[in-house]
Amino acid sequence: MGRELNKLTALSVRNAAAGKHADGGGLWFHKREDGGGQWVLRVTVHGRRREMGLGSAAEVSLKEARNEAAKWRAVARQNIDPIKERERLKREAARHLHLLEEIAEDAFESRKAELKGDGTAGRWFTPLKLHVLPKLGKVPVAEIDQIDIRDTLTPIWHKKAETARKALNRLSICFKHAAALGLDVDIQAPDKARALLGQQRHKPSNIPAMAWREVPGFYGTLADESVTHLALRLLILTGVRSSPLRFLHESQISGDIWTIPGDAMKGRKDKTPDFRVPLSEEALSIVEQARKLSRDGFLFPSVKRGVISDMTMGRLMERAQLEARPHGFRSSLRDWIAEATETPHDVAETMLGHIVGGAVERAYRRTDFLEQRRNLLERWAKHVTNGAILNV
CATH class of the missing domain: 1.10.443.10 (Intergrase catalytic core)
Incomplete structure (x- = not known):
């Protein structure tokens, strides 16, 4: 196996003629007529040959290409299609990059034009900032369910009823925003949380006014x-x-x-x-x-x-x-x-x-x-x- 691997050198890659050049173990360097090149890994999974791009030679060195090839060959040995596995891992990574705090900020930015003074007073974002994001801000929005929301808002559901109601409404907007971005979220989670939280005991009261005669x-x-x-x-x-x-x-x-x-x-x-x-x-x-x-x-x-x-x-x-x-x-x-x-x-x-x-x-x-x-x-x-x- 040792003789079949690492056939290329950094110099041979740089000076290679147009065509396909094997490094061994299924790793190939495809040199184009225009001078550019691409790393490609060939593997066989379930009796079917698959070709997996590993990046441009201008961005991925020979050593990096070999490390990537070794990683994905190991995946193929488990009878897992490395191309599908890479896509799955990308989707998983994307899910974890979209934290609730990021979605909330993006939703706020997209709605500023609808708010008085472009929302500079902070009233739209404040219920989330004070009562939701400290607990759920770092959680991927796709992983948040009605139990998380209920547990977050329970402490203020009756004591600060109006603020809690606004926070839940803002959360609903955030979930719809995340869904519009193509994230796999439970868009009904805020409504389910509302059902779990129950009827608020607090009754809103009007701001006290002075009698006009006084x-x-x-x-x-x-x-x-x-x-x-x-x-x-x-x-x-x-x-x-x-x-x-x-x-x-x-x-x-x-x-x-x-x-x-x-x-x-x-x-x-x-x-x-x-x-x-x-x-x-x-x-x-x-x-x-x-x-x-x-x-x-x-x-x-x-x-x-x-x-x-x-x-x-x-x-x-x-x-x-x-x-x-x-x-x-x-x-x-x-x-x-x-x-x-x-x-x-x-x-x-x-x-x-x-x-x-x-x-x-x-x-x-x-x-x-x-x-x-x-x-x-x-x-x-x-x-x-x-x-x-x-x-x-």
Whole structure:
């Protein structure tokens, strides 16, 4: 056998003429007319000859080719087709390269365009990052089953019900993403885990809101010209959500109109029109005061960098021993509209930036009720600043 092996040398390979050159033991060097070459191993399995490529001579040395040939000859001696075995091992390796954390990151990247601000706030990825990936991130997604998911989410299923629900929904998206990539995953595993986890005991509650009759009293306590006080006052007067208010930039205001970019509106998708907010005289006065404290064009900067956080306004109300929270002022405004005015439903809902009606109806209705909302917010400002109740 020794005489049949290792017939070639590195020099003979380099200087070989075009054609096929045997090294022994089924290893051949195929030299092409263009000067390139290929290593090929010939073996017989189940009475059938198989030719297995071992790579280009430019990338695989003679020594490496011999080592590979020896490995696959050993496989063939077990009556296993080395070509099929290599493909099987490649598929197995591919499965282990696709860890859940990799799939989750890829799924997140592919969905960024659908998320507000391209998902920079991190809310889509956070439930996975905090509660799933620490336990399952390094596990190949094809090996994760409903038991793994159940055991991972059980600690928070009832204690942090909403977060757990979001984490499970994100996992479902990840599994569908993995399936679309061609991975052999159990796409039903998240739904099976949901069945194993059972009904959540936690019942979601609405964010505490202040009764609209009590708003003037609280508004009067926001007497200084600090960023937090000014931000809360404008939040109350406009009924917008915290995020667009905190990121209010000088460029968004023109005259008495504040235009919130469509992608900053909750639940809005691409190509959604910007949302115009009419500013009352009181709101404009606050904007002028905030301009004196602005930084880089942002009217409500934080102490160090960026803009104030949602928690900053929330803590102020907490320190005042109030149950209500900043987001609740949207409910205060909506209740005032319902109980103290005779505003049509569509106008009232548009006031809060809600989408009203179906797609066809919205296609034909081009108005955003700007003037009606302007009048309403002036009346709301008068109520907030002096407690007047206008039943009109």
